[in-house]
Amino acid sequence: MEETNKHMSEKEAIEMLHHYNDDLLPQKFGKAGKIWVVFLVAVIVFGLYNYVIQLKKGLSITGLSDTVSWGIYISNFVFFVAVSLVGSLITAVLNLLNVSWRAPITRMAEIIAVAGIIFAGLIIIVDMGRPDRIINMFIHGRIQSPIMWDVIVVTTYMTISLLFLYFPLLPGISFCRDRMKNIPKWQHKMYKILALGWNNKPAQYKMVKKAITILSVLIIPVALSIHTVTSWLFATTYRPGWDSTNFGAYFVAGAFMVGAAAVIAGMYVIRHFYNKYDELITDKHFDRMGRLLVLLSFIYLYFTINEYFIPGYKMKGDEGAHLKELFIGHYAPMFWLVQIFGMFIPIIVLLFPQGRKPRSIFLMSVFVIIGAWFKRYLIVIPTMLHPFLPLQQVPESAKHYTATLAEWSITGASLAGALLVITLFIRYFPIISIWEVAEERGVSHYTIYKHLNEQE
Amino acid sequence: MSQKPDDQNKHDDAASGRRNFLKLGFLTAGLTIAGGGIQKVLSDQEEPANKETGEKVKLLTPDGKLVEVDSAYLKEHSHPKHHCGASPDESRVGVPGKKYVMVIDLSRCKNALKCQKACQKHHLLPAQDKWLKVYKMQDTEDTAPYWMPKPCLHCDKPPCVKVCPVDATFKREDGLVLIDNERCIGCRFCMAACPYSTRTFNWEEPQQPEYVNEMVYSPETSTPRKKGTVEKCDFCPDMLKQGKLPHCVTACPNGVYYFGDANEDTVTNGDETLRFKQLLKDKAAYRYMESLGTEPSVYYLPPVNRLFPFVDSNGEEKESDS
Numbered sequence: 001m002e003e004t005n006k007h008m009s010e011k012e013a014i015e016m017l018h019h020y021n022d023d024l025l026p027q028k029f030g031k032a033g034k035i036w037v038v039f040l041v042a043v044i045v046f047g048l049y050n051y052v053i054q055l056k057k058g059l060s061i062t063g064l065s066d067t068v069s070w071g072i073y074i075s076n077f078v079f080f081v082a083v084s085l086v087g088s089l090i091t092a093v094l095n096l097l098n099v100s101w102r103a104p105i106t107r108m109a110e111i112i113a114v115a116g117i118i119f120a121g122l123i124i125i126v127d128m129g130r131p132d133r134i135i136n137m138f139i140h141g142r143i144q145s146p147i148m149w150d151v152i153v154v155t156t157y158m159t160i161s162l163l164f165l166y167f168p169l170l171p172g173i174s175f176c177r178d179r180m181k182n183i184p185k186w187q188h189k190m191y192k193i194l195a196l197g198w199n200n201k202p203a204q205y206k207m208v209k210k211a212i213t214i215l216s217v218l219i220i221p222v223a224l225s226i227h228t229v230t231s232w233l234f235a236t237t238y239r240p241g242w243d244s245t246n247f248g249a250y251f252v253a254g255a256f257m258v259g260a261a262a263v264i265a266g267m268y269v270i271r272h273f274y275n276k277y278d279e280l281i282t283d284k285h286f287d288r289m290g291r292l293l294v295l296l297s298f299i300y301l302y303f304t305i306n307e308y309f310i311p312g313y314k315m316k317g318d319e320g321a322h323l324k325e326l327f328i329g330h331y332a333p334m335f336w337l338v339q340i341f342g343m344f345i346p347i348i349v350l351l352f353p354q355g356r357k358p359r360s361i362f363l364m365s366v367f368v369i370i371g372a373w374f375k376r377y378l379i380v381i382p383t384m385l386h387p388f389l390p391l392q393q394v395p396e397s398a399k400h401y402t403a404t405l406a407e408w409s410i411t412g413a414s415l416a417g418a419l420l421v422i423t424l425f426i427r428y429f430p431i432i433s434i435w436e437v438a439e440e441r442g443v444s445h446y447t448i449y450k451h452l453n454e455q456e
Numbered sequence: 457m458s459q460k461p462d463d464q465n466k467h468d469d470a471a472s473g474r475r476n477f478l479k480l481g482f483l484t485a486g487l488t489i490a491g492g493g494i495q496k497v498l499s500d501q502e503e504p505a506n507k508e509t510g511e512k513v514k515l516l517t518p519d520g521k522l523v524e525v526d527s528a529y530l531k532e533h534s535h536p537k538h539h540c541g542a543s544p545d546e547s548r549v550g551v552p553g554k555k556y557v558m559v560i561d562l563s564r565c566k567n568a569l570k571c572q573k574a575c576q577k578h579h580l581l582p583a584q585d586k587w588l589k590v591y592k593m594q595d596t597e598d599t600a601p602y603w604m605p606k607p608c609l610h611c612d613k614p615p616c617v618k619v620c621p622v623d624a625t626f627k628r629e630d631g632l633v634l635i636d637n638e639r640c641i642g643c644r645f646c647m648a649a650c651p652y653s654t655r656t657f658n659w660e661e662p663q664q665p666e667y668v669n670e671m672v673y674s675p676e677t678s679t680p681r682k683k684g685t686v687e688k689c690d691f692c693p694d695m696l697k698q699g700k701l702p703h704c705v706t707a708c709p710n711g712v713y714y715f716g717d718a719n720e721d722t723v724t725n726g727d728e729t730l731r732f733k734q735l736l737k738d739k740a741a742y743r744y745m746e747s748l749g750t751e752p753s754v755y756y757l758p759p760v761n762r763l764f765p766f767v768d769s770n771g772e773e774k775e776s777d778s
Contacts, residue, residue, distance in 0.1 A: 060660035129642015129684030
């Protein structure tokens, strides 16, 4: 990749920091921000209310049945796991490739990853019939079960992602601790505790950078594992539509794609609400992310062809019946809308430089994200409606699946929860890692913070 | 009564009659002596603890006679534990030396559904949960339709057991695949993994008679059923332990089901007892979806030379009433 940012002198860098001044610090919500938070909290409260009912009455409040025993909780879980993969893509892969424009967006990617993986873990507990017995996983756990593999990799990924978010954040937290006046006492205390006594010593930077390098290497196999193992929850069964050797690669490809789209959407929103950030997150960043997204979409297209159209050429028995349902049957409208809006249109638009302008690429990313959510619906539900034996002697309700309002509200609450985590993070922590930006431009972080502290 | 399964086996035959009697007595006594807290049950073995009180209590005997006994003969009795099932840990072992198998003769089935009724009754299942189903099958448009009863196939390579994260569903030495619903976490992976749509889930608090809740749970009886857990056909291990046949087998009027022990090489449908391997050979038996490699313990005999013509008069009705 070519250099996109010219190197600066120390003086220029200090000027840059002065120019941003306190804009780099987290800011209070404006009116829009407050309304947004209230909206998210309302969605979460409604979902929690329904979850309490579910705990009391059982999963009967969902549209699930003995036929479709996994529904939107599971497809939403797959979506969360997919989105969370971006953390490793932007932070680790681009870091190891030494891509020069990644610094302003790494933290965005990491918080999306952390929020995604936390709510992936939570939504899977929501899907359990007996969440009160979760301890059995530890007492009686069987390592032969793909669910166990998933628990292991998801918790590992969650840990590494949290560290990956936290370590590079230390200078930023200390910055907040030292520079932010007129904040509530608890907030100052929080910074003080979280900063772990950070005082911009070269040794501290050395340690953090070493940790980041180690984590970059560690996180890649774990990130690939979470999505591969998630695909194995399906691929280890015999069911038509899941019984696929392509599933691991297909899931990973799809996850990279939706994760990249999520970061682009985040970049756009941040830039929209923080005026000065467009000097850090430039049109060039959108262009670069657009190119990356189109590359990832092509990889996804490749696996999609392998997953659907090659079996579709044969139309083998039960697999054929399942594919028919997707291509021209009950699920055809959703299937083709997802393919067209979630993949084909973004690919075409993003191929052109004009299409990679912020507004257009933001729209394409939203298409990709929504398409990705429904894509996972299409992976889980139609297959469940197609068991080997015919659907006979089952109640009418077990021949279809329609998620209930309660189910939607709980799923919606998990999505809102992830967005709230991201929103609150932006409210209380610097979303752009300034020392990494400066370093990317050839200036020692140490010099910068030393200077900033002297300014006090 | 002793709780040890060995003990129970020894006394099973003698005990079963008494047990039924006790059960009935328990129910009646519960009704007669009002104030349900502690139930009293007639004991036919032990001496009355107190002298006769003169207070008479009416009880119903198993053959329907109303009898009066002195209340001194009523002995305090803990609730009937379970039909015959062992504790969850003991249930994991299986009957030693046995390898249970079933052979289903499709040429004899006319969809009478007596098997299903018996199953529903003995496992106290509501109409919407069916552990045993009779499918109307037609392999191609030009081939004849036939009825295919399908219990749990108790696979020797069970995909459900393989994927369970907590060892709640397990394969026993005697070939049975059972579920410990006191351990099940309700993830439903086994339901996704089973290619035969065998497993059902308690989406809500299961509908079952109230007295069931007083019973001690055993994977061998699958009772009481529990909210948020998976369940399925269990081949009636409580019956097998008594040397009896599963309920579906005895209920079938047409001898569709043969049940037995592969180690003894014997199967019986209650009327005739046959050599298991010879039957498979003679009638060209097959297993459903052999290509999956799950190695079911249930074999099917093809629907040739049928006892009954295929009539699907009330097929739709049966589907809709469920």
